[in-house]
Amino acid sequence: MSLQAVLVDRLLARLRQVRDLLGLEHLDADAETRFADALDSMCFVEFLTLVAEDSGVSVEAVEEAAGRHYGSVGELAAALDAAGLPLDQKRSPLSATSRERASDARPMAWLAATAARLPVRRQPASEINAALRRPPGWLEEHAGIEARCLWGEEDPLSAAASAAQECLQEAGLSPDALGALLVTSEAPPLLTGLAAALHMRMGLASSTAALEIGGACTGFLAALWTASRLLVDTAAVLMIAIEAPSRWLSLVPSAAGEAAALFGDGAAACLLTAQPPSRSALPLRDILLGTDGSAGSLLRSEYEPGSGVLLHMEGVPLAHRAVRAMADAVRQLSERHGLTVDQLDAVVAHGGNGRMPALLARRLCLPIERVWSETARFGNLGSASVPSAWSFGDHSVSRTVVWTAIGAGLQWGAALFDTPA
Numbered sequence: 001m002s003l004q005a006v007l008v009d010r011l012l013a014r015l016r017q018v019r020d021l022l023g024l025e026h027l028d029a030d031a032e033t034r035f036a037d038a039l040d041s042m043c044f045v046e047f048l049t050l051v052a053e054d055s056g057v058s059v060e061a062v063e064e065a066a067g068r069h070y071g072s073v074g075e076l077a078a079a080l081d082a083a084g085l086p087l088d089q090k091r092s093p094l095s096a097t098s099r100e101r102a103s104d105a106r107p108m109a110w111l112a113a114t115a116a117r118l119p120v121r122r123q124p125a126s127e128i129n130a131a132l133r134r135p136p137g138w139l140e141e142h143a144g145i146e147a148r149c150l151w152g153e154e155d156p157l158s159a160a161a162s163a164a165q166e167c168l169q170e171a172g173l174s175p176d177a178l179g180a181l182l183v184t185s186e187a188p189p190l191l192t193g194l195a196a197a198l199h200m201r202m203g204l205a206s207s208t209a210a211l212e213i214g215g216a217c218t219g220f221l222a223a224l225w226t227a228s229r230l231l232v233d234t235a236a237v238l239m240i241a242i243e244a245p246s247r248w249l250s251l252v253p254s255a256a257g258e259a260a261a262l263f264g265d266g267a268a269a270c271l272l273t274a275q276p277p278s279r280s281a282l283p284l285r286d287i288l289l290g291t292d293g294s295a296g297s298l299l300r301s302e303y304e305p306g307s308g309v310l311l312h313m314e315g316v317p318l319a320h321r322a323v324r325a326m327a328d329a330v331r332q333l334s335e336r337h338g339l340t341v342d343q344l345d346a347v348v349a350h351g352g353n354g355r356m357p358a359l360l361a362r363r364l365c366l367p368i369e370r371v372w373s374e375t376a377r378f379g380n381l382g383s384a385s386v387p388s389a390w391s392f393g394d395h396s397v398s399r400t401v402v403w404t405a406i407g408a409g410l411q412w413g414a415a416l417f418d419t420p421a
Helices: 003-021 041-055 059-065 073-083 125-132 138-143 156-171 194-201 216-230 255-260 293-298 315-336 356-364 382-392
Strands: 109-117 121-124 147-150 180-184 209-213 236-243 266-273 282-291 299-304 308-313 346-349 400-407 411-418
Touching: 003 041, 003 073, 041 059, 041 315, 041 356, 059 073, 109 156, 109 382, 121 125, 125 138, 125 255, 156 194, 156 236, 156 266, 180 194, 180 216, 194 209, 194 236, 209 216, 216 236, 216 266, 216 282, 216 382, 216 400, 216 411, 236 382, 266 382, 282 315, 315 356, 315 400, 315 411, 346 356, 346 382, 382 400
Parallel strands: 180 209, 180 236, 346 400
Antiparallel strands: 109 266, 109 282, 121 147, 236 266, 282 411, 299 308, 400 411
């Protein structure tokens, strides 16, 4: 058997493995099978990762060998053969990052309470497929999303204020104890004055600062980072993430409409305090944030007259960067505190779509049940995705956890918590 034939067999094996991993039905494939017909963008990210591991090189090296053109299995095999990248090497060890422990073991702050609010109306995938003029099962298979939540006639500001008030009640604090309110949103229900509107809904004193924090889907981690710094001068900071993408993104048959279908409405709130108000408060150990503006074009929104706001995504490179950035952030933060990833009881992850958590789990070598996400059930909740996933999670099984997210820009981050014994 020629080397190219061997490469074809190995590529086909990896293709089938990826489809099996993500629960797709069996596909009869051969050298003529085109990747566009066999794998969607998220599947293809995983496929490229496996091919790179087999070759002992980076994904970028595989992409360069293929000229970033992926036609058929046979064509990729020929490109790898020509570049001298046989798929018979063991995975190269990753470069070790610093294992320096943090010099100060004291918590930065305490997560006193978390609450989430989702709209009553759930739009099932079947309804979304029909609106996009896609066949039954398309969204479920393509993006791993069963349904998304829509505010409809509900008032998102009331829902967000309710979540925030629940946090105060759980911690046994009055609104007067707050030094600041931080509000973040990727798709706000109000274009201006959002923080002030929520400040009013909660009846906060005029002396309580109300700030709006950017960062798109990473906005909640940016708010967490900011809140931890504000606690030097105040006892408690309340954070609210509120998302209403259904008010801005149209579900119409187009690439932009298909991108819009990934996003659901929702809200979440967290209370951060300088001292633990109860034994259930979580010590916040560390936060890291990262930015790479050169990759901002991978996810962008534009206003077009007559069409409104359109969301544009570069699927494969965006998904690859997203999974890699979150995995790297989790590893870096863990190693900074002398931990290995397998010592984490849970990774609470933002999901750009319902497939991403499984890919992140694989990249971190963790069982899928230890990566928490609600994207499959409720859609991409933007900045509210991570606190919502934590709010709905089973805290009885977690001791040491990392929250991680990535958003437009590109910006990403991670936060390390220890839960009480």
